[in-house]
Amino acid sequence: MKLLKPKASSLQPKQLPMKSIAIITAHPDDETLWAGGTILNNPTWQCFVVSLCRKSDNDRAPKFYNALKMLNAEGIMGDLDDSPEQNPINDNVIENTILNLLPPKHYNLVITHNPLGEYTRHIRHEETGSAVIRLCNLGKISTNELWTFAYTDNSKQYHPMPIRNANIFNKLTKRIWLKKLSIITDIYGFKADSWEAQTTPKEEAFWKI
Numbered sequence: 001m002k003l004l005k006p007k008a009s010s011l012q013p014k015q016l017p018m019k020s021i022a023i024i025t026a027h028p029d030d031e032t033l034w035a036g037g038t039i040l041n042n043p044t045w046q047c048f049v050v051s052l053c054r055k056s057d058n059d060r061a062p063k064f065y066n067a068l069k070m071l072n073a074e075g076i077m078g079d080l081d082d083s084p085e086q087n088p089i090n091d092n093v094i095e096n097t098i099l100n101l102l103p104p105k106h107y108n109l110v111i112t113h114n115p116l117g118e119y120t121r122h123i124r125h126e127e128t129g130s131a132v133i134r135l136c137n138l139g140k141i142s143t144n145e146l147w148t149f150a151y152t153d154n155s156k157q158y159h160p161m162p163i164r165n166a167n168i169f170n171k172l173t174k175r176i177w178l179k180k181l182s183i184i185t186d187i188y189g190f191k192a193d194s195w196e197a198q199t200t201p202k203e204e205a206f207w208k209i
Contacts, residue, residue, distance in 0.1 A: 019108035022143070024050045024098060024132050026113065026124035028057075028064030028077065029188050029196065034118060034149040035111055036180040037172040037204050039071045049075035050101045052094070052128055053082040060188075067187045070179070076101050086123040094131040099140060106142040111149070114207065118151040119160045133209060150205035159198055162205035169205045177202050 023031050023039070028051045031039070039047055049068060054060045055077035068075045078097045080089060113129035129148055135141040150166035153159060162169060172180065181200050190196040 019045050020105065021045045021047045022050065022102060022107045022110045022141070023047060023073075024102065024110065024112040024128065025052070026080075026122070026128045027051055027053050027082065028060050028067070029184065029190075030113070030125070031073075031075075032067055032071070032180060032183045032188070033196065033200060034113075034151065035204060035206075036071065036183060037176050037201075038111075038170065038206075039073060040176050040179055041170070041172075043072060047071065047073035047075075048103060049073050050078070050098065051075065052078040052080045052097055052101070053124060055079040063188050067183050070183050070187060080124070082124060088123060089127060091127075091131060091134075094127050095135055095140075098128075098131055098135060102141065108143070109145045109147065110136060110141060110143040111147045111206065114148040114150065118149050119153040120156045136209075146209040147206040148209060150207045151201070159195070160201070162201055162203045164205070166205035167208040169203060171203045172201075 023035060025031050031049045039045065051064055056079050061077055064077060078101050080094065080097055081087065110132065112132040113125040115126050115130040115133065117125045132141065133146065136143055136146050147168065150163040151160040152163055181197065184190050184196050184200050185192060
């Protein structure tokens with residue numbers, strides 16, 4: 001896919017200057033699993049997190065907002081279908097949902113799912129990443145930079161792992177990783193032996209689009 005050709009490899013410093021950041025994900029907990037350490041490592045970032053699903057989930061929705069407090073971020077939720085059947089959603093519906101939820105402003109950085117997903121497979125992740133890239137290319141989301149999560153499970157051969165040759169690859173300190181893990185287990189309530197807790201990466205990786 002032409003849009004996914006990475007730029008030259010670069011390393012992200014532990015802390016970047018104050019920036020306006022949009023993180024657009026399919027589900028509450030995606031922001032923590034795939035980028036939580038990066039958010040925690042950059043406390044001066046002004047982060048706004050969009051979760052396209054689960055607004056009406058009486059269990060998950062409050063946990064999302066509690067997680068944002070731990071991440072020192074703001075955010076909002078949508079209510080796209082997230083049933084186990086994973087029926088595809090029309091591109092226009094997803095794009096309009098994103099534009100209705102995301103504050104209309106210029107962002108220094110937008111982070112979202114890779115259109116190939118982070119594991120095999122979740123259609124909402126793939127649809128979300130593709131929609132955000134389209135909106136950025138069309139100028140409907142204004143940003144200086146666009147990153148996508150860079151993880152793979154190699155067709156379910158293991159829990160999702162960061163791609164080491166991605167443009168940005170950061171090893172989290174033990175303190176940051178434990179705080180990230182605590183959001184997954186203590187706030188979102190996933191048990192220690194759950195897929196989510198066992199997946200929680202100790203490194204985070206991103207493609208720069």
